[in-house]
Amino acid sequence: MHELVERMRKKDIRALARAITMVENDHPEKLPLLSDVFSLGKHAIYVGLTGSPGAGKSSLVNQLITHTRKEGMTVAVIAVDPTSPFSGGALLGDRIRMNQHFTDDGVFIRSMATRGSLGGLSRATKDAIRICDAYGFDVIIVETVGVGQSELDIMKVVDTTAVVLTPNSGDVLQIFKAGIMEIANLFVINKADLQGVEKLKALLRELVMMSATEEHIIPIVKTITTEKKGIDELWEKIKEHHDYLYRTRSGERRRREQLELEVYELIREEIWRDVIAFLKEKDDLPLIEASSDPYRLAIKLLAEWKKEGGNS
Ligand SMILES: Nc1nc2c(ncn2[C@@H]2O[C@H](COP(=O)(O)OP(=O)(O)OP(=O)(O)O)[C@@H](O)[C@H]2O)c(=O)[nH]1
Ligand SMILES: [Mg+2]
CATH class of the missing domain: 3.40.50.300 (P-loop containing nucleotide triphosphate hydrolases)
Incomplete structure (x- = not known):
């Protein structure tokens, strides 16, 4: 268990506030903390x-x-x-x-x-x-x-x-x-x-x-x-x-659908994080001009990101 979660279980209100700040600031420990929470x-x-x-x-x-x-x-x-x-x-x-x-x-x-x-x-x-x-x-x-x-x-x-x-x-x-x-x-x-x-x-x-x-x-x-x-x-x-x-059955179905959407959202967030990191590392980013074709640029960068394994 994450230390903050342990402290929260003992009703440490400062640990609660700290944990919320961590998710607000997108702290690197966020996902393991939340997994413990969940x-x-x-x-x-x-x-x-x-x-x-x-x-x-x-x-x-x-x-x-x-x-x-x-x-x-x-x-x-x-x-x-x-x-x-x-x-x-x-x-x-x-x-x-x-x-x-x-x-x-x-x-x-x-x-x-x-x-x-x-x-x-x-x-x-x-x-x-x-x-x-x-x-x-x-x-x-x-x-x-x-x-x-x-x-x-x-x-x-x-x-x-x-x-x-x-x-x-x-x-x-x-x-x-x-x-x-x-x-x-x-x-x-x-x-x-x-x-x-x-x-x-x-x-x-x-x-x-x-x-x-x-x-x-x-x-x-x-x-x-x-x-x-x-x-x-x-x-x-x-x-x-x-x-x-x-x-009820339909209530359960609704809850399942909600959860499914959330999983997709988390995956989207993680992939995006990965893409951003990749783009930041690249120092030969193609020069974007006002007349650049956004579609072609997107296709090119995505292809490079995939080729380099998407970081993982
Ligand atoms: N007449 C009347 N006024 C109300 C009632 N409930 C709230 N108000 C008034 O409406 C105003 C806004 O109330 P809030 O509770 O702050 O409304 P809110 O939706 O939280 O406002 P925001 O967070 O700023 O969007 C206050 O002046 C309240 O006193 C009511 O049942 N009747
Ligand atoms: Mg209000």
Whole structure:
């Protein structure tokens, strides 16, 4: 077992933070560390919250922490901030909204920002989720802003993804973007104290019925975080979806497909790392001019990389 993993098993919070930094920085020991982490198995419930800026994701996370802590569970929160390389503004907001939990040993809050990681933010976040699991948290919540490709990618490793919408914001249009329906397991209409809730709900219901299967219809939950309303139901629906994944055939199939995609992604990352190393070593790189044919250059370099054994 990797030394950091040993220390994490003894509830050394600094080892946890260090391990996450290692994946963020793409440390050379990353893969063996993660393999040890993975060998401990999956125990936690992984929940993803995504949606437009200001939809109330952090407020929901805050309420979910309170709710699950009351049920005796420990919680890790990973706030993903793709916009800032220094974890700036958005994290500040999260700090303020979740600060009541900062002195609680059963709660860990960490933000992830873009660093030099080759696999990018989404890879590092997925790894961080598993590291938190290895430490022993019962619930792991990931908050991402917006619904770009990298957020969609992150949500592929979580068990249950809740897409947070608000009435009259027009953000329902985002759902029609490619990929959203694929990752949404639950719709949350937050700020249900505002006008336009029923209209949004009707629209969502239509959408949900289009993708419904016999076993699974995406639930729609209304919440008002400012009044602590709807959180019990939200948690119930999260647990129901978790049961679906782990207790049914189609849930198992879904989990297998996710894992398959992840293996491909890891292989892609490793090959790319290899190619980059190869190109860096070559000092006779063909001069790239503005008029270069990119296809020919790519073919030529790939052929050379393959011929030289791709480093291994
Ligand atoms: N009226 C109303 N306001 C809410 C509700 N939930 C959150 N808000 C407000 O919406 C604003 C944004 O809340 P956040 O929880 O920070 O939203 P977020 O989605 O995490 O925002 P980003 O992380 O910046 O994308 C805050 O001013 C909240 O007080 C709600 O149920 N009703
Ligand atoms: Mg937030």
